[in-house]
Amino acid sequence: MTDLTGKLIANTYKDILTVNTSTTNSGLDNNLRKVQDGAGNSSSLKLSQTAAAFTGNVSVNGNMTVQG
Numbered sequence: 001m002t003d004l005t006g007k008l009i010a011n012t013y014k015d016i017l018t019v020n021t022s023t024t025n026s027g028l029d030n031n032l033r034k035v036q037d038g039a040g041n042s043s044s045l046k047l048s049q050t051a052a053a054f055t056g057n058v059s060v061n062g063n064m065t066v067q068g
Contacts (some may be wrong), residue, residue, distance in 0.1 A: 008040055019047060 009023065020034040021025060032046040032053050044055040 008038065
């Protein structure tokens, strides 16, 4: 497989999400990281191994449980 480090994944995978990480490409850690599309466009969602954060409005269609 070709090394994709430093390249936009949209050139290979059109409908995949990536997490904006440091240059180590280590994936999720304990810091909130922006979720991006394959072209590197940031979304309003941030993820970490232990948390999620949204900017803007959140809409839920169906059941939802919130704890904490």
